Amino acid sequence: MSPLDPRALRRDFPILERTVAGHPLVYLDNAASSQKPRQVVEAMVDYYYHHHANVHRGAHTLSVEATELYEGARMRLARFLNAPGPEGVVFTRNTTEALNLVAASWGRANLQEGDEVVVSVAEHHANLVPWHFLQRELGIRVRAVGLTPEGRLDLEALEAAISERTRAVASFHMSNVLGTINPVRRLADLAHAVGAVMIVDGAQGAPHLPVDVTAMDCDFYAVSGHKMLGPTGVGGLWARPAILETMPPFLGGGEMIRKVSIEDSSYAGIPARFEAGTPPVAEAVGLAAAIDYLEGVGMEAVAAHDAALARYALDRLGAIDGLTLYGPREGERGGIVTFNLDGVHPHDVASALDAEGIAIRSGHHCAQPLGAVLGASASARASFYLYTTEDEIDRLVEALVRTRDFFKAFA
């Protein structure tokens, strides 16, 4: 019994009705970006048709309505993450900007030469490059922990890596390559035991798993709207308010100030201090509609559906001769399945599948260090969501077998 009915949900996603190369689209690139239900697009259209003005700075009706919608979106995101209140939610462009905000603001204010930020070898570049900036600028050290043979974070190695020099543990909730889910509460406890903060890259976690930042006891949780049915251009950072209060601004400009003279400026409280300039209001409205949609389906059901699809895909792909799977085969994991076909480069696999209307991702998935660990600098990735069906995975499997045979004929 499926925890949700993907066929019924698909009716809300007009793009899933289109064809590619003469075939019904099979969209399996959800870890890169999800598709949007009508409800999200219509909420944004309604906002622009009836309520748009700049937020927080007008006495007129439209500005008040836009502000209420924008702040309402903040409250919805806070509730979605089970944060204690909206004041810890900062809207950003995406997860990448949220993690850059943490490094640039919290990192510059709190880190110095010799301090260590502990990450895993499976991080997305967005959780590595901002720390490399501080490595160059401040002389901190980025220390990476490896994986177990089945592709989960090596907790013993993590415990060994954490020391009194550790100031932050920064890792993913769900790996965008392996589908691995990190035991974030455990990581947070280890970080807090040495006085370090816990930073979570929630780009894949928020769309696919129930998130409870209070139960996780993390200090930062970063999300992207476009991976969770929302529009591009909006994401969020939840930060523990007591920490956010102490952090210097990220960008300067309108909206983030208290008082400005030619000589100097003072800054607004949280979260406004971190939202310089006109924010993505329509996008925040769209994100709120996406959250309503996800909550209507239920995040437990979404996670269970993803996990069931992953099990089905692992069984079926695992039975293909000449196909190598990466990531955990058993136990809790997300709906992301990464693989290679022997003797066929993943770009050629992706082109062959595209010719049958099947969209997957190929390449390094913005996680080049992990590619080096896996011994596969490039790989192919199929990632699922609440509208994905087992029939679509069957089509993937059939196309992969044809692709393998086509290329093998010339080897």
Next chain:
Amino acid sequence: MNGFLQSLYQDLILEHYHRPHHRGRLERASHTQEGINPSCGDELTLYLRVEDGVIRAVAFEGEGCAISQASASLMTDALEGASVARARELSEAFKAMIRGEPPSDDLGDLALLQGISKLHARVKCATLAWTTLDAALTD
């Protein structure tokens, strides 16, 4: 497998992919150039031995997809024995073809990759070897 894919991955392209020409390191190279496709991580090293304005020997190393490897292999066939000026002309002609212009007559087997001009996602794969050559010859 549909016709478009078959026209893209023609026999000779797959032949070059599985048995590339001039693959390996070149001793006494006058030019060594690394090329990278940051969007996919594919890397290529191109070696040239240029004497008196003529490419006497050429070789390449690297890993990549069928398109990038076949393109590099076809390129090395075309470059061996060519003058540097001729190599630059070929590079311009090849890139023009990939941009969608009709292939010039003297491209020979390089014209097999014309189908890439209709597959925008793979343009960088086909041109990696040529942009690496351009970089090698800028000095």
